[in-house]
Amino acid sequence: MKKTQIVIRKDESSRGSSRAVRYAECQKNHAANIGGYAVDGCREFMASGGEGTGGALTCAACGCHRNFHRRDVESEILQGNASDCKICTCK
Template sequence: MKNRQVVIKKDDQNSSRNTTNSAYTVRNVRYGECQKNHAAGVGGYAVDGCREFMPTGEEGINGALTCAACGCHRNFHRREVETEVVCECSSHSSLGSS
């Protein structure tokens, strides 16, 4: 299974010229078990038991969206997002007179 990591940078608009504030939101996206209902056509409910998404190809090609274990599209797999906010606290520049 392949984990994805997305980094979003947020700049603090209220920072003064001597202070630098920045915060990053780090999101790890993981695709879990397949939730496709294979018996929907006959009015039932049955899943295939695929425990995690495994892409059939490399990132950037069509195979990256198809599961090697069950053959379903990635959208049928449960999406798990872990979000973490990382803050680089302000650094004050010292203004001294010489």
């Protein structure tokens, strides 16, 4: 069984925070050409190849592109010094 791909991106605009991006269930409509709505039931994106390869964007479970999977962005604030704070007076 393959592991879920979680992408951590450093947000340069706000110091001390990072965003974790997770790709959840597939939302590709397989019955769009006949006017219906049917999804394949893939619960989460699993990359079929390593990072930097063509397979990194293809799901191993359902075979479709990562863009068809629902994107969840989770923000977390990393600890920093109170002297770095420029918004409030929490020093």
